Amino acid sequence: MLPREHRVRDGRELNNIVRSGTRKGCRNFVVSTIVHPGGENGPARFGFIVSKKVGNAVARNVVKRRLREAAWQQISAGFTGADVVVRALPASARAPYAALAKDLDQGMRRLRPTQPSAPTPVAETAE
Template sequence: MLPAGNRLRRSQDFTLAVRRGRRAGRPLLVVYLYPGPAAEPSAPGHAARCDRSDSHPHAVENRELPPRAGFVVSKAIGGAVVRNRVKRRLRHLVRECLDQLPRGSLLVVRALPAAANASYQELAADLDAALRRLLSPKRQGRSA
């Protein structure tokens, strides 16, 4: 089980990770990683509002938070038994990777329908490959 401090609970956090985070797609999973406010460049006009911690109460708080993870396992995966099995496997795999994630980061793992028939080792390989890609420095351009 994932420790309570490492769980994503609020829908706003899921939305933030999916819409503003980096994405890595694999055959079984899509993984989104939002590095948190400390790693994000400030938008024009944003620095004037958020340069003081009292003007933006969550700015300092987020940098001190541990990395948090959430899972999206829809009914397209299968029935309740299959969905819960996939979630349990993913929670266990992510728990082992938490120390690799930056503090305050948000991680969302979305299972694709093929995950229903995947073994634990196949899920682990896809998750590891996705995290390796997301945690590597950004490439400036695409190579052909």
């Protein structure tokens, strides 16, 4: 279970993120993200949508547990400053954890806000 500060708990927030967020799809799910207005100051929050199209209750719960663990790995790696909703596709029921974690990592890398590049140092000339 993700800690409370890392969960999107309200259905209206889930809908807002899915409708107005940046979207990237992969074979197993679609990732929607909204970057926090304050930048990377706030904690990352994750929400999951796993419909009955994914499978029966057992399959849906397995997918949710795997996605929660993959999300926790992202948070542990330092991902902050965005709200993320992961909508599982039917293929996710057959995918092993490693494939789900890899897809989430790739999706998150594509959606992360671009970091400003560090200024290049100016070479000092001896006068």
